[in-house]
Amino acid sequence: MNQSRILPFYMAYPLPLYYQEEDTVTRDLEYLQQMYPSEAKRYQKIISDILNQLDYEGSVIYDEYPDKWQLYRLTKTVMDKIKHAEHIDSSETDEKQWERKEEFVQVLLYYEIYKKRHANHRGILKF
Numbered sequence: 001m002n003q004s005r006i007l008p009f010y011m012a013y014p015l016p017l018y019y020q021e022e023d024t025v026t027r028d029l030e031y032l033q034q035m036y037p038s039e040a041k042r043y044q045k046i047i048s049d050i051l052n053q054l055d056y057e058g059s060v061i062y063d064e065y066p067d068k069w070q071l072y073r074l075t076k077t078v079m080d081k082i083k084h085a086e087h088i089d090s091s092e093t094d095e096k097q098w099e100r101k102e103e104f105v106q107v108l109l110y111y112e113i114y115k116k117r118h119a120n121h122r123g124i125l126k127f
Contacts, residue, residue: 029115043105046081047112050074061113071113075106 036044054061060070079102 043082044108047078047109050078051112051116061116075102075109078105078109
């Protein structure tokens with residue numbers, strides 16, 4: 001009888017260690033997000049609320065290759081909500097400042113979409 005072919009129990013079922021590692025990644029991401037500046041936290045909350053409304057099967061955020069135009073429109077929707085939440089009329093503010101904010105919101109939006117796309121039903125990120 002060849003003893004070298006027998007695997008120890010912990011090596012036969014490595015999945016608990018796999019989920020433990022993903023749980024660590026999730027905790028790290030959540031911790032780092034808590035360190036965001038206050039403005040980024042506000043924007044992330046608005047983005048998260050909008051993406052929760054789009055969290056259904058067949059949504060644009062789950063397309064294999066999301067359409068750039070759809071994501072641009074989604075960014076504009078987020079920016080409109082931010083302007084409404086801050087009670088700001090876009091005509092009375094600096095255009096360059098809003099362009100920078102829009103780029104910042106776009107990065108946050110893409111990151112939140114990435115998290116939603118890679119989260120399975122148990123809330124564990126798959127990398």
